[in-house]
Amino acid sequence: MRIFAAILGIAVVLLQYRVWVSDHGVREVSRLSAAVEAQAAANVEQRERNRQLVAEVNDLKGGLTALEERARSELGMVGNSETFYQVVTAGTPAPAAPATAITARAQ
Secondary structure (H helix, E strand, O other): OOOHHHHHHHHHHHHHHHHHHOOOHHHHHHHHHHHHHHHHHHHHHHHHHHOOOOOOOOHHHHHHHHHHHHHHHHHHOOOOOEEEEEEOOOOOOOOOOOOOOOOOOOO
């Protein structure tokens, strides 16, 4: 009976060792839990970004105001009935003129 108790005690110690110290024990479970939480946070951010992109795509497909706004901001376009004024500050140097005039030659 003493041998059986000793074997049972050793088995319990080895199993506890596997749970608390080994690579597939409690440390691995806590690391995986932290990874799951980080991925869940990233998923929330991506879900919000996707929602914004879907709204922007729908707006570009349906309305001309978003298309006009994008053309103005990204392409620098001006409407037909508008006048474009460029304000140059005093500290800005003037653009350099080409040294020689460039003319097209007829062939």
